[in-house]
Amino acid sequence: MTTAVKQAERAFPLSLICLTIGAFAIGMTEFLVMGLLPNVADDLHVTISQAGQIITGYALGVAIGAPVLTMLTHSQPKKRLLVLLMGIFIIGNALSMIAPTYPLLVGARVLTALAHGTFLGVGSLIATYLVAPERRGSAVSIVLAGLTIANIIGVPIGTFIGQHFGWRSSFGVITVLGVLSLIGIARFIPVIPQEKTASLAQEVRSVLKPQVLLTLLFGLFGCASLFSLFTYISPVLQTISGFKESSVTWILVIFGVGVTVGNIIGGRLADWKPLPYLTVNYAALAIILAVLTVMLSNPILGVVTIFIWGIAAFAIMPGIQLRTMTLAGDAPMLTATANHSALNIGNAFGAYAGGVSITMFGLESLTWLAASLAAIGLIGVVLSRLLDAKVNARKVQQATR
Template sequence: MPLSLMILALSAFAIGTTEFVIMGLLPNVAADLGVSIPGAGWLVTGYALGVAIGAPFMAMATSRLPRKAALVVLMGIFIVGNLLCAVASDYNVLMFARIITALCHGAFFGIGSVAAANLVPANKRASAVALMFTGLTLANVLGVPLGTALGQAAGWRSTFWAVTVIGVVALIGLVRFLPARHDEEKINLRQEFASLGNARLWLSLSMTALFSAAVFGLFTYVAPLLNDVTGVSPRGVTWTLVLIGIGLTLGNIVGGKLADWRLGTTLIGVFVAMAITSTLFAWTSATLIPAEITLFLWATACFTAVPALQINVVAYGKDAPNLVSTLNIGAFNVGNALGAWVGGSVIDHGLGLTRVPLAAAAMAVLALVVTLITFRKDGSTPDLSPVTN
C-alpha cells in the first residue's frame, strides 16, 4: 500500500476526530453552553446535515480541479472550521462552525476514496478504501477518547485546537506526498449527473443512510447511556470509547477483506449483527461488563460495512465515481442526522435512554430490507472492474 494512502488515512483521522469527539463531550458542551443533552445532540445533526447538503455542492465546486488540488482545498476548509469551533462564543456560533467544518467532509471522503482506489490494483480496491477509512476508525480508538479526556481536563475548546493542529499536519502531508496524477480524465458534470438514473444506485445510497442511522441512533447518546444507565464515570466513558474504537478498527479491517470477497453477503450479515447487538444493549446496558462486551461486538459489526458500502455505490455509479462517492458520504451523514434525531426524539418523549438502542436496531432492520432488495438474484450484482476516470 503506497505511503500516500497513509496520508489519506491521517486526513481521515483528523476529520473523523472532529466529527465523533462531540459524542464524548456532549455532557460537557451541554453544561457549558446551557443547553439540554438532546439540544447538544443537534450539534451532531447539524454537522451531518452540513455534510449531506454540502457534499454535492463541494464536489461540483472542485470538479475542475485535479484530485490532489481538490483534497488540499478541502482540508484547508476543515482547518478553518475547527478554528471557528475552538473560539465559538455560544451555541449558535458553535453550530455555525460545525456546519462550516462539515462542508469539506463529504467531498473529501468521496474524492479521497476514489483516489485511494486508483492507487492500487483492481483486486485491492476495497482494501485500499478500508485503509483510508482506518483513519476514521483510529479516530475512534485514539482521537475520540484522547479528545474527550483533553476536553474534560482542559475544556472542550482545547480538543478543537488539537484537531486544528492535526489538520495542518495532514495538509502538509497531502501537499508533500499525494501524487499529482496527470492521466485523470476531465470530469463531465452532465455525464456524471446523467448516471444518477440507476435505481440500484439510489437503493445503495438509501442502504448507506439507514446503516448510518442505525449507528448514530445509538452512538450519539452512548455517553449519557453509560453515565445514567450503566453508572460509568466520565473516565470510564473515555475507556469505553477506546474499546468501541478498537471494535470499529477491527471491523473496518475485516470489512475490507470481506467486501473484496463477497459484497452482498457481507452487507446482509452486518445488518443482522447490528440489529441483534443493538437490541441486546437495551438490556445489557444496566450492567458494566455485559454492556462493554455488547458495545465492542456492536462496534465491530458496524464498521465491517463501511468499505463495502463505499465500493458498492461506486460500482453502481462507475460513470460518475467522484460524484457518487461524495453522495455516499452525504448519505452516511443524512443517516447520522436521522439517527441523532430518532435517538433524541425517544429521549424527549420520555421513553427512556434504554429505548434508544431499540430504535437503532429498527434502523438496522430497515437497512437489511433495502440490502435484500438491492442484491436479489436478478443479475443486479454490481460491476467491480477498476474505476479509471
C-alpha cells in the same frame, strides 16, 4: 497501468497514511465538541442547548454542503481538490479556535463541515487508484480507519486537552493535524491522470441510478441503527447496566476498538464480494442488537456484546463506500461524497428516532429500535441483490440472442 499509478503503489503506505491523517483530523473535529459543550457554552455565554446547535450546524454542513461543493468542483483534478478541501478544513478549524462569538463559531463549524464529506469521498476514490484492483476495499477501509481511530485516541486526548487548557486549544491541535495532512497530500499523493473528466450531468446521472440510490438508502439505515443507540449509550449504560459515569469512557474505548476491527474486516470482505458480505453483516447486526437487549442487564456480557456490536456496525462502511463508487462507473466522485451525506442524514435521523423512542417507551426500547433499523437496512441489501440478479439475467439473455 500508468506510471503515476505504479509510483503510487510503491508509495502505498505513506500516501495512504496522509489520507488517513486527514480522516483522523476530520473524525476529531466532528466528535470532539460533544465532550466540550459545557466549556464552550460557559466561555461564549450560551446555554448547553444553544451550544448543541454547533453539532447540528456541522451535520447539516456535511449533508448539504458536500454534494454542492462536489458539483462546483467536479472538474478539478483530484489531488488539487484534496489540497483545496484540506485548506478549507484548516481555515475552518483555525477560525473555530479564535472565534470570539457564538455565531462566528457556528459559521466556522459549517465552513469546516463543507470539507468533511467531499474529502472522505474524494480521498476514498483516490485510495482505490493507489492500489491494485483486488485491494481497493482494503484501501478504502484504511482511509476510513482515520475516523474510527479518532474516536479511540483523538477524541479522548482532544477532550482532555480542551478541559485542561481551554476548548480553543483542541481546535489548535486539529488545525496542526490538518496542516500535516495537507503537507503529506501535496508531497506524496501522485497526480493521477484521467483519460476524460466526467461531466456534471454524468455525475448526477450516476447518483440517480436505482442501485446507487438503494445502496445510499440501506447505508443510511445502517448509520441510523448505530446512532439511535450510540447517541444515548451513556445513560443506557448507567441506568440499565448500572455502570458509574467514570466507567463509561473505558467502555466507549472498547467499543471504539471494536469499530476499528470491524472497519478493517469490512475492507477485506469488500475486496471479496460486497453484497454477500453486506447481507450477512446486516443480518448479524440486527441479531446482535436484539441480543444486546438481554445482555445489558449483565455488565460483563453487556460490554462483550457492545464490543461485538462495534465490529458489526462498522464492518458495513467500506463495502457501502466501495459499492457506490463501483456502481457509479466512470463518474464516481459525486456518488462517493453523496454517500457520506446519506450516512450523516442517517446519523441525524437515528439520533432523532432514538429521542422519540425514549420519550414514548423509555431507554430499554433503544436496542429494539436499533435492531429494527438494521433489519430495514437488510431488506434494502436483499432488494439490491435481487436487482443485481435481474440485471445479470438480462445481460445473459442479450448475449445469447
